[in-house]
Amino acid sequence: MAEDLLKSLANLDEMLKGMEKEKMLDPHEDTKAQLEEECPYCIKNGSYVHVAEDGMKAWLFLYPPAEGKDKYDRDLIMQFLAENKVIKGYHTSNIAAIAKKGVYGREILVAQGVEPIEGQNGYYEFFFDTSDKRKPAIREDGTVDYSSMSSLTNVQEGSLIAIYHHAIGCKNGFDVMGKEIQTKASRDLPALRGRGISNDKNPDEYYATVSGKIDYVDGHIDIKNVHEVQGDVDLTTGKVEFFGDIHIKGNVGTGVVVRASRNVTIDGVVEAAEVYAGGDIVLARGIQGNQKGHIVARGNVSAEFIEHANVEAGGDIRSNSFINANVYAGNKVIAEGKNGLILGGSVRGLRGVSAVNIGNEVETKTFVASGYSEEDYNRYVESFQKETDSQKALSELVEKMTEIVRQKRLGKDINSDSTDKLLMALNEKKDELFEALDKAKKEKELLAEIIEKGKGSVILANEKIFRGVTICVEGTKMPVPNNTSFMRYKNEAGRIVTSVIVVN
Structure with missing residues (x-):
């Protein structure tokens, strides 16, 4: 009995070892067979889809179908790709070749996303110099070349001024899993505005209608005649x-x-x-x-x-x-x-x-x-006084005229003709005082603006300043006592304060 049991155990052990050897040859064979038996129209034999990290490409690796089974057709491959979330950008010719020729055992590119297309904003191509030439150039010897400056850019009547290039539309992209990749939208510019230009012949082409100086600022062109x-x-x-x-x-x-x-x-x-x-x-x-x-x-x-x-x-x-x-x-x-x-x-x-x-x-x-x-300050004080005097004289005159008119209405006017002449003369005087008041007020306001604008001003001698020079800051004068260098002069509380310019 014991001997029979031992023999049975030995046979079982040999059978198990045999099974293990078969599994080492193809560990998925049972699984493949089972899956194919369960789903004869599916690809479930260890085949896989490899998607790139950025989602822009996908490759398909297929194991061959089991013996006696037909090759995978196109519909089955498409189904398998969809199951692996690859739903867009199919490489149809490669997929057709896999299905027709039975390409197995290597990765084949089956889908590819589309990169987004960046748009380009509309822009104007100008046929005249739009740069600022109002700043002088510095020569090699350190002097300033004012001949390099120009406030003039001339154009001739009928000459082409600008061509507009329309915006190029953008296009969003997508990856193989159907995710949309967006890009920034492009935009067009408004039409040029101004004087002396026309785009009647072609809405995208602008021509000069006069000869002269051309200015361009913030989308506005102005052509003015230049002598x-x-x-x-x-x-x-x-x-x-x-x-x-x-x-x-x-x-x-x-x-x-x-x-x-x-x-x-x-x-x-x-x-x-x-x-x-x-x-x-x-x-x-x-x-x-x-x-x-x-x-x-x-x-x-x-x-x-x-x-x-x-x-x-x-x-x-x-x-x-x-x-x-x-x-x-x-x-x-x-x-x-x-x-x-x-x-x-x-x-x-x-x-x-x-x-x-x-x-x-x-x-x-x-x-x-x-x-x-x-002198500016003295004139300001004088105009202030003139304004005050004019206001006082005008007030007294108006009061006098008011009293004369009141007496006239009360019937206390003995000599009506004489009173009327007096009122006419006083009215002329009133107009003169109004004119003087207005003039004094305007002069005072102008001088007040000059005084305010000049506050905090400084004089800079960036290298040398010599005896013989008189400095005046905000009405306070000071002769330069000695030759010196790198000086700043400023008025503080009615006196000139000097300080040294720090040179880095």
Whole structure:
């Protein structure tokens, strides 16, 4: 009995070992067979779908079907891909080849996503220089080249100004699992606005309808007429006056008057001439005025040099050198470049003065001021007093006229004709007082604005300042006692305070 049991156990052990050997040959064979038997129209034999980490590609690996089974058809493969969440971007030719030829035992690309297409915003292609040329270039020797400045860009009538290129639409992408990949939408620009341009022929093409100076700011084009003088201007030319911009490409001689409602650009040297501009003035070669030259601009003045001339500007006045010149700027006076010199004459910048060097070793008398002047303050006090006196006189006059009219209405007027003449005379006087009051008030407000604008102004000597120079800040004067360097001058509580400029 025991022997029979031992034999049975030995046989069982051999049978189990045999089964293990069969499983080592194909450990999934039983599972495959079972799965295929359970689902004869499914792919459940260890085949798999490999999806890239970014979801943009998918590969299919198929084990061959069991013996006696048909090849996997296209529908079955598509079903298997869908079960593995691959639902978009199918590579149909590869899938068809797998089904037709029975490609097994290697990964085949079966799906690929589509990258999003970035759109491009609409833009204008301009056929003129839109850059800002109102800043001068610095030469290698450190001086400032004002000839590089220009406030003029000219175009001819009928010339092509701009072409509009429409926005290119964007397109969202997707991955093989159907997830949408979005991109930023593109946009078109509004049509150009302005004067002197037309797009009647083609809505995307803009042409100049006049010849002149072209300005472009924030989608707005403005073409204005420009008067150009190709050579020198002298007394034989006479006055040069123009409602717009003037560009003189030569010198301007003594006695000539140049007047523009906008900007004036002079490429040559200006002598003892008069130049007036409602905008900016650029003197590329400077001015030698012989104490008679006069430059006036509501905007800024820029010059290679300013010598023996009178210059006024509502904005800044900039030059490499100011020599024996009378200069007033409603903003700042700046002597820049390598030497940046102020020597002789009188220079005032309402909001400040900055120079490299002021004065010289031989102590040439030089007056440099910032902020409001003592004269400005005295005129402010005077206009304030005029306003007060006018108000008082007007009040007394109105009171007198009111009483006369009241007496007349009460019938106490003995001589009616005489009273009427008196009222007429008083009424004329009233109009005069109103006019005087208005004038005094406007002058007071203007001077108050100048005084306020000049508060906190400073004078900077960025290198040297010499004896012989008188500093004036907000009406307080101070002679420079000794030659010194790197100084800042400011008015504090009615006295000039000096400090050293820290040079890094």
